Every structure is written in structure tokens, then in C-alpha cells.
Amino acid sequence: MATTNVIVVGVDGSESALNAARWAAAEAKRRGLGLRVVHVWGVTGGYYGGGLPLPASAFDVLKQEAERVLDQAVEAARQTEPDLPVTGDMPCLAPIPHLVELSRTARMIVLGSTGRGGFTGMLVGSTTVAVSTHAHCPVAVIRGQEHTGPVVVGIDGSQAGEPAIEAAFDAAAQREVPLVALHVWSDLDYDSAFGSTRYLAGGEGLGEEEQRVLAEALAGWQEKYPDVVVQRVVLNDRPRHQLLEWSKRAALVVVGCRGRGGFRGLLLGSTSQALIHHAECPVLITRGS
Numbered sequence: 001m002a003t004t005n006v007i008v009v010g011v012d013g014s015e016s017a018l019n020a021a022r023w024a025a026a027e028a029k030r031r032g033l034g035l036r037v038v039h040v041w042g043v044t045g046g047y048y049g050g051g052l053p054l055p056a057s058a059f060d061v062l063k064q065e066a067e068r069v070l071d072q073a074v075e076a077a078r079q080t081e082p083d084l085p086v087t088g089d090m091p092c093l094a095p096i097p098h099l100v101e102l103s104r105t106a107r108m109i110v111l112g113s114t115g116r117g118g119f120t121g122m123l124v125g126s127t128t129v130a131v132s133t134h135a136h137c138p139v140a141v142i143r144g145q146e147h148t149g150p151v152v153v154g155i156d157g158s159q160a161g162e163p164a165i166e167a168a169f170d171a172a173a174q175r176e177v178p179l180v181a182l183h184v185w186s187d188l189d190y191d192s193a194f195g196s197t198r199y200l201a202g203g204e205g206l207g208e209e210e211q212r213v214l215a216e217a218l219a220g221w222q223e224k225y226p227d228v229v230v231q232r233v234v235l236n237d238r239p240r241h242q243l244l245e246w247s248k249r250a251a252l253v254v255v256g257c258r259g260r261g262g263f264r265g266l267l268l269g270s271t272s273q274a275l276i277h278h279a280e281c282p283v284l285i286t287r288g289s
Contacts, residue, residue: 003137006034008102009110010095010127011073013039013065016112018076020142023282024110025077025084027140030174033107034085037073040095041066066090096130103135108284113143113276132257132276132285138167144280149249150178150231154239154256154271157183157213161256163286165217168254169225171284177251178229183214184239210234240274247279254284 009024011017021037028035041062067090074088091098103109111128132139153168155161165181172179211234222230235242247253255272275283 003107004105005032006036006106007031007108007110008036008038008099008106009073009077010099010131011037011039011069011112012095012127013069013072014112014114016114016142018073018112020110020112020140021073021077022080023140023142023146024108025080025086027108027110029081029084031107034087035077035081036102036106037070037077037086037088038099038102039066039070039073039088039090040093040098041069041090063092066092095127096134099127099131100134100136103131103137103139106137108138108140109135110140110142113141128276132272136287138163138284138286141276141279141283141285143276143282144247146251147249147281148177149251150180151175151252151254152180152182152243152246152250153254154243155181155183155214155217156239156256157217158256161217164254164256164284165221167284167286168252169221169228171252171254172228173225175251176227178231180231180233180246180250181214181218182233182235182239182242182246183210183217184235184237184242185210185213186236186238207234207236210236240271243271243275244278244280247275247281247283250281252282252284253279254286257285257287 007024007028009021011021025035070088070090074086077084077086099109099111109131111131113128128141132141151168151172153164155165168179168181214232214234218230218232222228243253243255253275255275257272272285276285
């Protein structure tokens, strides 16, 4: 399918979703894209308990509420960026499959971190987790606030992480902020245990190897984005710990959907999972090839 020049934001009437609509509007404006606000509503198939048909009066109430939710989110987006082309859509479908299907052609899916039906203490809504896991395009999860600090990208040296590097350079260039290229390695990670080059290296040699991993990952990107100031950070720590610390002052944290130690079939890595649950700024999860 051809990719459209549209960012899609999913909304559900929660304050978190309204924040997502505002963030998506600003992001679409920066990228020169349109914005599609989607509110998926209703009872799937028009039925409820025991397969009984939904009364017409109840269906009308649900539809009116859906219109209110959609109009509120569209208005929030337009107030954020008055000149931005914004469209609204409110299909009566199952939310997760529909948003995943839209991700086949959208440039980005944007979601709030919690849904209207979330329970106290639930850090991320079920729709956000599912779409982040199965989407075909980058997914932005809007948490905390967009600080005035740098864009931060987690780099692990894997081929699957290349889209995250590209997205991070692009985001930093658009925002005219520095980029922190963060490569965090642990003595206990998957490659340290099973990769022969890492296993045989030790002490200072291993640190030099990690510097090389970061340098190779960035090769070519700084030439493509010469105006982006890059700060290289290499540390021996848990990746999620460092990325969460940076999220306290970052404009955006960018990661791949799976890390270097991910297993085939594991669609969302542990670091990405930690970020969408606990980060204190927006998180962008990119998709590998």
C-alpha cells in the first residue's frame, strides 16, 4: 500500500487523547503533513450482552457521544495549529484492528498514554500497548511533556535500529535541538552472553568496542544532517534506566520496536515497553524492516 502524507491520531475522549491530538497537530505542521483525527466507537456489530441487538435509542446516544469526542479532539488540534489541514473520522469498528490497519498507510500513529477506561494505577491503556506492538509505521506515545531539551535516541547497533536513528535525526532537525545518541551496554545483555566478539573482549577493550558500535551506527547520518549537533554517550548500564533518566529533560525519546537481543516473534522489546509505561516525555517507537 502507498503511504499517505497524513499523521493519524487516535482519540477516545480522555485528557491524554486530547494531549495526543495537540502533539500530533504540532508534529504534522513541522513535517508539512495533514492530520487525521480518528475516534473508533460503538458496540462492534451493533450487538451487546448475549448477542441481543442494540436498541436504536442507545445506538443514537453512543453516536452523539462519539461526535462530541471527535469534535472536541479536532478542535484541540485546530487550536494548536490553525492553518493545519485536519479531518475527522469516527468509524463504528473495533479500535485496535482499525488503528493497526490505518498504520499500513499512515506516516505515524499518535496515541495518548492512558485511555478513558483506564483504572487508577494503570500506566498505559490497552489500545496503546496493542497498537505500539503491532503497527506497521512509527507510533508516538504521548507521555509527560515535551521538554526543551534534546531529542534522545537509543542505539544498539542492530539493523532493526536504523529507522530509529533516521527518525531521531529528522526530529532533532525539525525542532532545531541537539541529538543525544545514547548507546548503553550491559555485561548481562544477550549479546554479551552469546556474542563471541563481546565475550572475548574485556575491560577497556569492551568499552572501545562499544564506542565503535556507536560510531558505525551514526556513520553517514551526521553528513546528511549537518546542522544537527550530536552528543555521543556510551555507558555501561541498563538501557531502559538511562533512557528513562533522559526522558526527564528530553523533547522526545526515540527507540526501535525491538532491541539487539530481541527474539524472533518478540514484537516489542523490554526497553520500548518500559518507556511507554514510565517515560516522562513523548516516546516514538519505530519499526524495523
